[in-house]
Amino acid sequence: MWLIMSVLSAFFAGLTSILAKCGIKKTDSDVATAIRTIVVLLFAWLMVLIVGSYGQITEVSPRSCLFLVLSGLATGASWICYFKALAMGEVNKVVPIDKSSTVLTVLLAIICFGETEHLGIKLCCTAVLAAGIFLMVEKKPDEKKVVSSKWLLYAVFSAVFAALTSILAKVGIVGVESNLGTALRTGVVLLMAWLVVFLQGKQKQIREIDRRELCFISLSGLATGASWLCYYYAIQNGIVSVVVPIDKMSILVTVLFSFLVFHEKLSRKALAGLCLMTAATLAMAIWG
Secondary structure (H helix, E strand, O other), X not given: OHHHHHHHHHHHHHHHHHHXXXXXXXXXXXXXXXXXXXXXXXHHHHHHHHHOOHHHHHHOOHHHHHHHHHHHHHXXXXXXXHHHHHHHOOHHHHHHHHHOHHHHHXXXXXXXXXXXXXXXXXXXXXXXXXXXXXXXXXXXXXXOOOOOOOHHHHHHHHHHHHHHHHHHHHHHOOOOOHHHHHHHHHHHHHHHHHHHHHHOOOHHHHHHOOHHHHHHHHHHHHHHHHHHHHHHHXXXXXXXXXXXXXXXXXXXXXXXXXXXXXXXXXXXXXXXXXXXXXXXXXXXXXXX
């Protein structure tokens, strides 16, 4: 079941990217993220009500609560650092470093949780996955060049926080129903997302959001909520070093819908990277 949930998590995550892209053509990305997080939170608590796990809130241990909060803070911090890095550096340099969070997560899972079964295969697949990620990310001709010495630091922190998110969440949801754990940590992400909006004085833009884009933002929020619920069920019941790479294969869904909706095509280099990522992920899922 956790493997199925991992695949569903990837599907919904890939769908999130497409819906979000349709929703931020005119809308500021920070504002869209904050609004989308509201939808994610509502969806998460709806699932809590449906499965009836709301009564377990008082049973959440202080340790689990602490790690769930830390996981939420790590998610928010990763988003902030990622967009800071993109604002200062070149996309083709920032994104590969951010995507390396997958590699960091696998290595941390091996170290922290002792997921050493088939260690050789995992390490080889992780190396191939890393190579695929770097091949996938390409610089577009129309991208603006922004020179800054700080972008590298922000990009590294983005990857580190993203990796820590999964590890902290794995610890935080021990003994906690996964839907409830997702709802609790999403509340922390929501606070951080709106804090960024207000600190930058962008709250006035909310009234100016196009209704069509608001619809896509809301749908992307539902997709994000569905992805998170499946993802945290998977890492609670499965092997983190296998779940995370599968979840990152959301890029397959994104590439497919990008071609169908936006008519975006992959270069030979990017296609080779995608094949490497797919092969490494499948190998890790089967033998990892």
